[in-house]
Amino acid sequence: MRRILSTAIATLLLLLLLLLLLADSASSNPEFNEAPAFRNGKSCSPREVVHIAMTLDYSTPYLRGSIAAVLSVLQHSSCPENTVFHFLSIPLHHPLLRSTVSATFPFLRFHLYPFRPSIVLPLISSSVRQALDQPLNYARIYLPDLLPPSLPRVIYLDSDLILVDDIANLWNIDLHSHVLGAPQYCHANFTHYFTPKFWSTPSLGATFRRRRPCYFNTGVMVIDLLKWRRHGFTRKLEHWMRIQKRYRIYELGSLPPFLLVFAGNVAPVDHRWNQHGLGGDNLQGLCRDLHPGPVSLLHWSGKGKPWLRLDAKRPCTLDNLWSPYDLFKHEILISDS
Numbered sequence: 001m002r003r004i005l006s007t008a009i010a011t012l013l014l015l016l017l018l019l020l021l022l023a024d025s026a027s028s029n030p031e032f033n034e035a036p037a038f039r040n041g042k043s044c045s046p047r048e049v050v051h052i053a054m055t056l057d058y059s060t061p062y063l064r065g066s067i068a069a070v071l072s073v074l075q076h077s078s079c080p081e082n083t084v085f086h087f088l089s090i091p092l093h094h095p096l097l098r099s100t101v102s103a104t105f106p107f108l109r110f111h112l113y114p115f116r117p118s119i120v121l122p123l124i125s126s127s128v129r130q131a132l133d134q135p136l137n138y139a140r141i142y143l144p145d146l147l148p149p150s151l152p153r154v155i156y157l158d159s160d161l162i163l164v165d166d167i168a169n170l171w172n173i174d175l176h177s178h179v180l181g182a183p184q185y186c187h188a189n190f191t192h193y194f195t196p197k198f199w200s201t202p203s204l205g206a207t208f209r210r211r212r213p214c215y216f217n218t219g220v221m222v223i224d225l226l227k228w229r230r231h232g233f234t235r236k237l238e239h240w241m242r243i244q245k246r247y248r249i250y251e252l253g254s255l256p257p258f259l260l261v262f263a264g265n266v267a268p269v270d271h272r273w274n275q276h277g278l279g280g281d282n283l284q285g286l287c288r289d290l291h292p293g294p295v296s297l298l299h300w301s302g303k304g305k306p307w308l309r310l311d312a313k314r315p316c317t318l319d320n321l322w323s324p325y326d327l328f329k330h331e332i333l334i335s336d337s
């Protein structure tokens with residue numbers, strides 16, 4: 001009897017240990033289901049390559065968003081094999097990311113680039129929302145430094161969005177003489193984006209005097225990398241981040257420096273390519289509706305993220321458009337379905 005009892009206890013303990021190990025590996029290594037293979041249509045030319053840059057963050061749920069975004073791009077491309085992804089992430093995560101991305105998208109053409117937080121950490125000021133202060137959020141500023149010098153153009157995409165249209169249509173827009181292309185909003189009141197200190201300091205407040213500045217969201221940008229490098233825009237953005245450190249001229253994260261450098265000098269892109277704000281505002285993350293007009297890209301900018309609201313079983317209506325692209329493998333042990 002005692003023998004049976006001790007065997008039972010030993011078995012139980014072993015089971016418990018196994019459960020703990022499983023739970024631990026699940027929490028530290030997010031796993032994803034394998035995406036189907038997406039193949040080119042007959043009319044695709046191998047020369048028409050679309051280059052896409054994104055960040056990958058292995059230590060936060062944003063990775064789940066990035067994976068969904070990649071799937072959405074492939075699924076709606078008529079030439080999915082012509083897409084090449086350029087991922088920026090911290091070097092420490094590269095081995096795990098390489099295996100995760102390869103396992104999820106076995107046919108994906110992708111490159112990983114080391115983004116070192118130390119280059120931007122001294123320049124980051126705290127903003128209204130902590131998630132905006134992550135160094136990777138500033139990686140887009142360094143794209144022209146990190147990507148190959150031969151690459152003339154790239155589309156930058158945030159991790160909290162999905163495409164529902166062929167990305168080639170965005171890739172082929174005319175930038176005219178501009179460095180950047182993005183949907184812009186010319187009725188936005190710029191007074192609100194900067195502090196009274198900014199407007200009351202003559203040398204700063206005069207920044208927009210000779211242009212007609214329009215708001216644009218930096219989550220979707222078509223970038224001419226050659227022109228950007230030639231004009232040293234990375235250093236110009238850093239310059240404004242240093243001014244922010246000294247004078248506190250805005251409250252948001254990486255957006256205001258982009259407005260300061262580029263607003264009024266951006267190639268207009270149809271609004272359908274960035275239906276932003278679906279995450280609500282920066283403080284509460286309430287449900288938001290689409291803007292009027294057609295939709296090619298849905299962007300959950302703001303505090304609310306679809307994966308968080310879906311997991312909390314409190315999704316907004318539009319979050320249900322994100323979930324078909326979610327490849328995240330939910331841990332069976334803690335699932336209640």
Ligand SMILES: *[C@@H]1O[C@H](CO)[C@@H](O)[C@H](O)[C@H]1NC(C)=O
Nearest residue numbers: 186187188189190191192193
């Ligand atoms: C912008 O907002 C400020 C402050 O609320 C206001 O004084 C100004 O009139 C507004 N400008 C326009 C063009 O609406």
